[in-house]
Amino acid sequence: VSERLIPVVFQPSGKTVSVPSGTNLFSLMTELGLTHSATCGGKGKCGKCKVKVETGVEAINASTESELKHLLPQEIGQGYRLACAISVPPVPSFTVRTSSIRQGKLKLQTEGALVSISPDPAVRKYVIRLIDSDLPAEEMLLALLKRKYALSCQMDYEVLTMLPAAIERGKGFVTCVVYQGNTVIAVEPGDTGRDCLGFAADIGTTKVAVYLMDLNSGKELSFSAAPNPQAIYGDDVMSRIAFSMAREGNTLILQKILLKEVAHLVRDCCTKARLKPRSIYEGCFVGNPCMMHLLLGFSPRSLAFFPYKSVSHHSVTLKARELPVRLHVHPAGRIFTLPLIAGFVGADTVAALIAVRQNKPHGVQMLLDIGTNTEVVLSDEKGFMACSCASGPAFEGMHITHGRKADSASIEKVSVDPETLEVTFQTIDGAKPAGICGSGIASAIAELLRVGVIGTNGKIRGELSRKTHRVRKVRENFFEFVLAWKHETDIGYDITVSQKDVLEVQKAKAAIYTGCTLLMRQKGITADQVQSMTIAGAFGQHVDKASVRAIGMFPDVPLDRIKEAGNAAGTGAKMALISRQKREEAAHVARSTKYYELALDEDFTREYATSMLFPRQPSPMINSVEEKVESKNAHR
Numbered sequence: 105v106s107e108r109l110i111p112v113v114f115q116p117s118g119k120t121v122s123v124p125s126g127t128n129l130f131s132l133m134t135e136l137g138l139t140h141s142a143t144c145g146g147k148g149k150c151g152k153c154k155v156k157v158e159t160g161v162e163a164i165n166a167s168t169e170s171e172l173k174h175l176l177p178q179e180i181g182q183g184y185r186l187a188c189a190i191s192v193p194p195v196p197s198f199t200v201r202t203s204s205i206r207q208g209k210l211k212l213q214t215e216g217a218l219v220s221i222s223p224d225p226a227v228r229k230y231v232i233r234l235i236d237s238d239l240p241a242e243e244m245l246l247a248l249l250k251r252k253y254a255l256s257c258q259m260d261y262e263v264l265t266m267l268p269a270a271i272e273r274g275k276g277f278v279t280c281v282v283y284q285g286n287t288v289i290a291v292e293p294g295d296t297g298r299d300c301l302g303f304a305a306d307i308g309t310t311k312v313a314v315y316l317m318d319l320n321s322g323k324e325l326s327f328s329a330a331p332n333p334q335a336i337y338g339d340d341v342m343s344r345i346a347f348s349m350a351r352e353g354n355t356l357i358l359q360k361i362l363l364k365e366v367a368h369l370v371r372d373c374c375t376k377a378r379l380k381p382r383s384i385y386e387g388c389f390v391g392n393p394c395m396m397h398l399l400l401g402f403s404p405r406s407l408a409f410f411p412y413k414s415v416s417h418h419s420v421t422l423k424a425r426e427l428p429v430r431l432h433v434h435p436a437g438r439i440f441t442l443p444l445i446a447g448f449v450g451a452d453t454v455a456a457l458i459a460v461r462q463n464k465p466h467g468v469q470m471l472l473d474i475g476t477n478t479e480v481v482l483s484d485e486k487g488f489m490a491c492s493c494a495s496g497p498a499f500e501g502m503h504i505t506h507g508r509k510a511d512s513a514s515i516e517k518v519s520v521d522p523e524t525l526e527v528t529f530q531t532i533d534g535a536k537p538a539g540i541c542g543s544g545i546a547s548a549i550a551e552l553l554r555v556g557v558i559g560t561n562g563k564i565r566g567e568l569s570r571k572t573h574r575v576r577k578v579r580e581n582f583f584e585f586v587l588a589w590k591h592e593t594d595i596g597y598d599i600t601v602s603q604k605d606v607l608e609v610q611k612a613k614a615a616i617y618t619g620c621t622l623l624m625r626q627k628g629i630t631a632d633q634v635q636s637m638t639i640a641g642a643f644g645q646h647v648d649k650a651s652v653r654a655i656g657m658f659p660d661v662p663l664d665r666i667k668e669a670g671n672a673a674g675t676g677a678k679m680a681l682i683s684r685q686k687r688e689e690a691a692h693v694a695r696s697t698k699y700y701e702l703a704l705d706e707d708f709t710r711e712y713a714t715s716m717l718f719p720r721q722p723s724p725m726i727n728s729v730e731e732k733v734e735s736k737n738a739h740r
C-alpha cells in the first residue's frame with residue numbers, strides 16, 4: 105500500500121473516498137457498508153462482490169483464478185471484476201459501479217408457533233412489606249421471603265451493596281428479584297413487580313432474532329431481527345471457525361460483533377414495546393453449536409475436527425455483565441443457553457424439539473431443520489435419534505449462479521408451462537426479481553423436472569435448445585435454462601438455472617434424503633410409519649411441499665403429514681425462557697438424544713450416490729413438449 109491517496113468513486117451513488125493505492129477494494133467497500141451480498145468474507149469464493157470498473161481498469165492487476173471461475177469472459181471484457189480480487193490502482197481517479205441490485209429487505213423468518221404454556225420463569229419478583237426489626241437488613245428480608253413466600257434464599261454480594269438505599273427509598277416496601285427460587289439477585293425500592301422482562305434469542309448462522317417477553321404473563325411483547333453480522337467473515341460455520349482459528353483474538357472479534365447486534369436488537373425490542381431494558385432480568389439463547397461457542401467466547405476449533413466435540417454440551421448460566429459487550433439489561437441480569445446434543449446438533453435443535461413436541465408428545469415424529477447443515481431428529485417411544493447432514497447452502501440461495509437470500513426481490517415460486525416451456529415466476533413481495541432464493545430454486549427444478557427439461561440424472565436436455573430459446577448452451581455439454589429475461593429483472597441480465605445449480609441442488613437434497621433414510625433404517629421405521637414430519641426454518645416456511653417431495657428431498661411421507669413449524673427454534677427459546685419445566689425438558693431431550701454419525705454408516709456412500717438421482721416423474725411430458733414447442737417455433 106503506497107501513501108499516495110487515490111479518489112475512489114462509487115457509482116451510482118457518487119460516493120467518493122480517498123485511500124492509498126494498493127487498498128483492497130473489498131475491504132474498502134466493507135468499511136463503507138457496500139458489501140451486503142458477499143458471503144465469503146473476501147475469500148474469492150462466493151462471487152457476490154462483482155463490480156464494474158469504469159475508469160482505471162487498465163491499471164489494475166490481471167484477473168485472478170477466482171475471477172476466471174466466477175465471471176464470464178464477456179463480463180471481464182466489459183470491466184467486471186471481483187472487488188476482493190483487486191486493489192485500488194495508482195491512477196488519477198478510480199471509478200467503480202457497484203451492483204445496481206436494490207438491496208431487498210431480507211426475509212428473516214422469525215415467526216413460530218404461539219407459545220401457550222403457563223409461565224414458570226426462572227426470575228420472579230416478590231414484593232415485601234418491611235417491618236421494624238432488630239435483625240440486620242439481609243436476615244430480615246430473607247426471613248420475610250421465607251415466611252410470606254416459603255422461599256429459602258441466599259443473597260448475591262452485589263445485592264447487599266444496594267440494600268440500604270433500596271430500603272430507604274422504598275418507603276416501607278421493597279421488591280426482591282429472585283432467581284431459580286433460591287437467590288436474591290436484586291432488591292428494588294417500592295413495588296416493581298409488574299416490570300419483569302426477559303428475552304429469547306435465536307442465533308442463526310444467517311440471522312439473529314430477539315423476542316422480548318413478559319416473564320409474569322409469558323406474553324411476547326415485541327421482536328426484532330437482523331442478519332448475523334459475522335457473515336462478513338464467512339457465510340457458513342466452517343469459514344467462521346477457520347477465521348477464529350486464523351489468529352488469536354479472532355474468536356473475541358466474532359463474539360463481540362455478535363453481542364453488539366444482540367444488544368442492538370434488545371434495545372430495539374424495548375423501544376418498540378416502550379419498556380426499559382433495565383427491567384430485563386434474563387436472556388435465553390439458542391443456536392447451532394458453532395454460534396453457541398462464539399456467543400460464549402469458546403474456541404470452536406474442536407467442532408471442525410473429528411470427533412467434532414464441543415467444549416461443553418451443557419447449558420451455561422452466567423451474569424450478563426460477564427460478557428465482553430454490555431447488553432443494557434438489568435445489572436444483575438442472567439444469560440442462559442440451552443444445551444447441545446452433539447458437535448453438529450445444537451441448542452436450536454433442542455429448542456425446536458421442545459416446541460414441536462408440545463402439541464404432539466407421542467408417536468413417530470421426524471423433525472428437519474433445513475440449513476447449511478440440516479439436522480434430522482427421529483423420535484418414537486424408544487427415544488430420540490439425531491443426525492446432521494452436510495446439505496450445503498443451496499437452499500439458502502447460496503452457491504447458486506443467481507442465488508440470493510430470501511428477500512423482496514427473490515424469485516420464490518416458478519411454474520413452467522408444459523406445452524410452451526414459458527415461465528411464470530413469483531417474487532417474495534412481487535418486486536422485479538434480482539435473483540432466486542432457496543425455495544425458488546427448489547420450485548424451479550421441480551418444474552423443470554416435471555416438464556422434462558431436466559432428466560432424472562439432473563442433466564439439462566441440451567437438445568431442447570433447438571426448440572426453445574430458454575434452453576441455451578454456455579459451453580460444450582453445459583446448458584442453462586432462462587427463468588427471467590433481462591428486461592424482466594432488476595439486474596439488467598437474465599436470471600438462469602445452470603447445470604451447476606442443478607448439481608448443487610442434487611447434492612443438497614441427496615444429503616438430506618440420505619440422512620432421513622439412514623436414520624429411519626437405524627430405528628427400523630418406514631416412511632409410512634412416520635406420523636408427522638415437521639420442517640423448521642425459513643426454507644420450510646416458503647417452500648411448496650409438493651415441489652420438495654418431487655425433487656426427492658424427503659422420504660415418501662404422505663403430504664398431509666408434513667407441516668411447517670416456522671421458526672421452531674425461536675419458539676422453543678421463548679418456552680425455555682418462561683418455563684423452568686421446559687428447561688428441564690430441554691435438558692432431558694439433549695441428554696437422551698442419541699447422535700448418529702452418518703459418515704460412519706457403511707451404506708452412506710451408496711445411499712448418497714443413489715439419492716443424487718431425481719425421482720422418476722409420474723407422466724414424462726418431454727415428447728409432447730418437444731412436439732408442441734416445435735410447432736410453436738415453426739410459427740415464429
Ligand code: FES
Pocket residue numbers: 130142143144145146147148149150151152153186187188189
Ligand atoms: S468472492 Fe469476493 S467477497 Fe466473495
